[in-house]
Amino acid sequence: MDLIFEISRTGRSAAAVSASDVPTINIDEAIGKKYLRTDLDLPEVAEVDLVRHYTNLSRRNFGVDLGFYPLGSCTMKYNPKVNENVAAFPGFTGLHPYCADESAQGNLQLLYEMQKYLSNIFGMTEFTLQPAAGAHGELTGVMMIKKYFEKKGEKRPIILIPDTAHGTNPASGALCGFETVTLRSNSDGVVDIEHLKSLMTEAVAGLMLTNPNTLGLFERNIEQVAQIVHDKGGLLYGDGANANAFLGKARPGDLGFDVIQLNLHKTFSTPHGGGGPGSGPVGVSAKLVDYLPVPRIIKSGNGYNWSDKFPNTIGRVRAFYGNFNVVVKAYTYIRSIGAEGLKHATEMAVLNANYIKEKLKPYFDQPYDRLCMHECVFSGSRQVAESGVHTSDIAKRLIDYGYHPPTIYFPLIVPEAIMIEPTETESKETLDTFCDAMIAIAAEAKENPQRVKESPLSTPVSRLDEVLAARKPDVAWNK
């Protein structure tokens, strides 16, 4: 498709600006020529062409509303439409962040209650809703850990990260000035306790653990893990991206986590928007409450108010209060499905993952053959060995079958990883036809590996040259 710049024609516009109803002034004089720009080269298109351009672009995009999207670690559940409608209420979209608290009592109540709900669901003492995404929440959490030790006067430059961890975990540690040390998984796919014991010293601020981990396996030894970390005075950080596996079933606070970040755009069903906006609330145990970002909401007889009078706070991690409108959707979701619905969602998510695991077991290698939680991880190694078909080929071929591919090549410790997270919103028929497609591709890999390697065949572009893209980056159009 043409770029918007390529269809631009001098003199067109899709948005007329109103004539001024106040006196105009000579801007060159009033502001000074040196402060003014000399060119403004934005696309010029009529509304019809604008709408066609973006509508046709949208038709080159795959979303959950079109079909199954088992992207592991991303919890691509179907997002109920009512949440979109609620979030579009002018009462929610229309307020300026600096309007008086008395004008925003609805918003404040919503945020306050959301913190309470999350605290209850996760067994934490308090939550902040300020971080804009999961990784931002991680950073916020790690900053609180840093502050905690700073206040205690302890120097702990190291943070432990399991080898299965998501890349954001070490990156967040690093962005907060920590040295990251990798913790090994054992042959069961969970934390190697001995390795943890050997690493966990008084120089270690804490461990960033994902539970269930990115293999979809619950860290069975969580009690012992927490014990080891806490015994050395460390803190246990939880990456809550996988929270869809345990809603109403277990609570990180009870398991010994001191701080946990969530991804509302995963677990709490806010749509991912093609890469955001998300929302990454952070919950803390009592130890860390003082360090939460400001402002925080105070409830009193007069209603709800913002306050930044928390001297030990890490400060702000962004302007204003977070991705408020995303929180509205997640709050609506929680209210609409209720306590039972959350638990049911988790149960169905875990059921679906195990169902897929079971159905595909004969056809794909399983690095860890255990009951899984909300996602299951296969390896494409057998296919590589048998016919040179890689996981990336299998993924691309799935596109031709009408599916979004699973997450691939993650977690890093599984060679040729295929990480499938079906979520709870998918029907048995969808799971069955997806498994049929995977099985058919496994057969194709043997019988016609070339076709698999040349896939996808059904898309407007075929595989793109990523090496070229990286070697000669073209990230902005030039005439």
Place this chain on the structure above:
Amino acid sequence: MDLIFEISRTGRSAAAVSASDVPTINIDEAIGKKYLRTDLDLPEVAEVDLVRHYTNLSRRNFGVDLGFYPLGSCTMKYNPKVNENVAAFPGFTGLHPYCADESAQGNLQLLYEMQKYLSNIFGMTEFTLQPAAGAHGELTGVMMIKKYFEKKGEKRPIILIPDTAHGTNPASGALCGFETVTLRSNSDGVVDIEHLKSLMTEAVAGLMLTNPNTLGLFERNIEQVAQIVHDKGGLLYGDGANANAFLGKARPGDLGFDVIQLNLHKTFSTPHGGGGPGSGPVGVSAKLVDYLPVPRIIKSGNGYNWSDKFPNTIGRVRAFYGNFNVVVKAYTYIRSIGAEGLKHATEMAVLNANYIKEKLKPYFDQPYDRLCMHECVFSGSRQVAESGVHTSDIAKRLIDYGYHPPTIYFPLIVPEAIMIEPTETESKETLDTFCDAMIAIAAEAKENPQRVKESPLSTPVSRLDEVLAARKPDVAWNK
């Protein structure tokens, strides 16, 4: 794609009903078993499957927002998005038709002003907004003609319809109990004056004329036509479906029309909805005002009120007041582009049609080689003669080029008719690429007629067996 019934599974639903907050009663007893149905076999699907079903269906549909839609006689202009947003205001969607007039002053003012605007644009004395579509407006108009003669005590059982007229014209006449007689066009493509003179007797209630007619030609002799009809005491009916050709340029009232129906879903840019809802206002000259459908809006010192105190009215042609929400969009359109914008729209629409006519002239036969108004009509006869490729084949092949085909085989007097109405909202580039496609197809018809006959090749289904559909009709799914 599967039918919604085929993906239905017992026990699913996308819409939970609230529990009752009032006492429940035994309905079998309260209403009586004999009044109750025994089965209810609606589809049972979860929200995710419902949304995917209809979203994927939508992707099998072509609309103006995807591309050029030069469907002659249908004025498929691009419909501005602001109109949709305005029509969705709760203030416009939320009122019950029987709410007190004092609660609906905004709606009433809008309707009243709309009538005034239309009266001004078309030079008529008054308008009714009650009819739901163009054909409904025709019926309403013809009914008023009938009433007019009934009140005068004249028996005029005949109505004249040109051979170029849209099928709804004779059908509307017939649905109103008139005998329809066909009026010939002359070799210039306009009314054959001599024939009109011969037909126009005192048994004739009137002539239903479309101007410009469906050949896209302006009835140059309109003054004479009106004169002939009026001289015999008849009335001149105008089918305003082609009004996009003369906004701000000429007014049917001035031309001698006594009654005219409009299609807001054509001329006034309300989207056609895949086949409606439309809106078919009818304007009348002073002679016919008394016969307008009731209720009508009365403006007084107290604001606006509905009144049905018009003893000579034809009555109601539908319940309530018409397709109100469609009128909102058309009103918004008129307000946003203003008087100048209406005229400009017409000028550009006519320019575009003539441009296409000029570009395609060398490649397709032109039954009437004159300047056209807002649409131009070609014949595919040359292609049939040269290579057996029919207009229907050309139309289907255009689909592969990304366009909605023009109207075909209408008007009936042009063999293999191709009726192209570009509208004013299309850019020169769009017109050029469309013409290139038409020219390419003309070449293909010679070089590779088979490909043209087998088109479309790019659609989810290829040409469907319409004969089978009509011979063994399957209009409702059975398990």
Place this chain on the structure above:
Amino acid sequence: MDYCPHTPENIAQMQSDIGIASIHELFADIPEKFRLKSALDIPAALSEQETIATMSGLASKNKLPQLTLMGAGAYSHFIPAVVGHIVGRAEFYTAYTPYQAEISQGILQAIYEYQTMVAHLTGTEIANASMYDGSSAMAEAAVLCAKMSNRTKIIVAHSVHPEYRQVVNTYSWANGYNLVEIPYMASGQIDLTALQKELDDQVAAVLVQSPNFFGVIEDIAPIADAAHQKGALLVAGFTDGTSLGILQPAGVSGADFVVGEGQSFGNPLNYGGPYLGIFAAKEKFMRRIPGRLVGATFDKNGKRGFVLTLQTREQHIRREKATSNICSNEALCALAAGVYLAALGKNLKQLACLNIYKAQYLKSKFLGIKGWKEVFAAPVYNEFVLRCPDARLVNEKLQAAGIIGGYELHKDYPELDNALLFCATEMLSKDDMDKVIEIVK
């Protein structure tokens, strides 16, 4: 705003390609004396921001009610969010009637599904793609019956929606038919004896509604029998479509045509339109019914697909011999209805029950007020008629509280003075209704 993309350069180029010096030449065929010299008397163009401001201003002159107790042919129901998201898909709402099947499978299949749901709901075998609204659907059914039978008398129950009767009257006047009304009984149902008396061999059709305008459920089977005995056809309407979730549909009880307003299915009140004319019939009438019909068929590869079918019934082919003049219908409203019905599924029954409970509750509460009396004894769905000491006063009190009251029946039925037709749907909570009673009593 201006939605025309052409720049001055474009226009100049195109003029030269056409061979004209000015746009005005294109309008040469308009006789000079008729060429409009002055500008139209329409307000000046607005920017989009000004448009929104202007239109918000108008909308805000309306007073949205807190609650509504009014049904009477237009019903306040909850519309699930999915409906708006689907009918808001540009591919659906910016398409024309699906003349080109290959690029219109979306709306064609959706309408085919709608037709199927409607046929089932109404207890008939087939349904068309939609009519303008319930009233015109009824009128066209009456005209069709007359045309098919060559009879000229049409009978309509007095308990049919007054505006529907007026529309039937207009259509029947235009065709020179004779329209006769049949009174209702004390129960609120049609007077079967009076009907039988009126039925003769000139009667083409009997038109009833169930629930009728009073909310009362008619006993369709004996009415059908009576009509059929005289060779007349039965056209049965309904008021609130959700009643079909629980009531025996007229098609099952012998009606030849079931017509009615489908607004209740996912379409907003919209001050009366656009609404959705439901038109369903026995299969034997398939080749005679008005309106579009979508049929399933196959392509050359055996793939199922959908087309507009039996078009030989229609005006663009048959012209004056067509079964109707209808062309554009209410496709998008039908799509909304299809999505709504598919969303509810069998829960439509539960919804219908809830409507009954609410109506019973409201009725019983009203009847607790001194001087209020039930008018009709027959069973009702979600509407009912009560007589009270001063109907006008009741409605004024409610209006003052931002509540739309009941329909004042004396306008159309002088004998029913101080009688109000109320409606209660799932939109009224117990608290709402208790509040209403507080205001009224």
Place this chain on the structure above:
Amino acid sequence: MDYCPHTPENIAQMQSDIGIASIHELFADIPEKFRLKSALDIPAALSEQETIATMSGLASKNKLPQLTLMGAGAYSHFIPAVVGHIVGRAEFYTAYTPYQAEISQGILQAIYEYQTMVAHLTGTEIANASMYDGSSAMAEAAVLCAKMSNRTKIIVAHSVHPEYRQVVNTYSWANGYNLVEIPYMASGQIDLTALQKELDDQVAAVLVQSPNFFGVIEDIAPIADAAHQKGALLVAGFTDGTSLGILQPAGVSGADFVVGEGQSFGNPLNYGGPYLGIFAAKEKFMRRIPGRLVGATFDKNGKRGFVLTLQTREQHIRREKATSNICSNEALCALAAGVYLAALGKNLKQLACLNIYKAQYLKSKFLGIKGWKEVFAAPVYNEFVLRCPDARLVNEKLQAAGIIGGYELHKDYPELDNALLFCATEMLSKDDMDKVIEIVK
């Protein structure tokens, strides 16, 4: 509501296929003592109708203002209807980050176009796919400068948005940097002499905003020169993005990074989020910048297409050595911005002029009130600071009239007591502003 499609039969079948007797077995790995015995303390599930009622109730506890005179980092602008229609396309908003390019060309191309528009608007060569918001974009830029240079001192103008400075402070504390603020002059611009004094070879970055928090336009070129002379990099922010329609962008004046809040471009106020972090830079920093980057490339048939590129900068490949931890960003807000900018096109300049006219009008009207004085002399865009006799009282009067008043600067700048920061955009009509003056005077 329940959004899980499984029926009891489905569940039973699946359990048996997996070989378990109960779902609970799937949770066996959770140590018994941690298994939650009681239900969560969350209100019970709601039907969709109840959900809407509940949420409308909450929304209606907010008071939407009639007018707003507040900017201060979040701007009330008109959003053309097209923006909502496009970002409401399900294919866009229900997609994840475009990891699979072949089925994500829609968002990838749209972001590529956004990057191009942003690079041009900011006068830089490249821009990323977005950051969380303006403040975190600035903070990440500061950290990046420090990491690239191995320097540890960061300088920020005191006239930068107070919350942005706080965010920069948080990030810089976490990394052990030394953050120093530079005062503003009487004109409202940065004190260049003070800056020069503070600049030494430990300074990694100088952070300024133009327009700055006071609405004042900074003279970027000499600041850039000063920074560059000491080997420091200049990170230039802006407040209201629409100012870029008329003001010389910092990239042209020598800034190395241009960062800021893109909310003004088609994103609603939303009580502070989601917003759009704009991050643009000179080309030479391309392989070091944080965040996603979309690049153009080709498929094997030579067809142009778009991919996420230079991913080796990113956390999922580089882990602790990544240039940032950012993963999800604000793609849909960037899409909205792209649509907005494409809709306005060159009219963005006209819009910016209109903002200036409105601000000048409002300012002049305020200055006509006794006791009101201008605080800063340097030119402004659509925000300006005035001192009045009693700022609190002014805002209280406005609040009582449903108007959001100005930002009370003394909270962050004690020296600016009774000083209010006002903003006027195209959303304020002359009548609105005259009304404001009536209320205040």
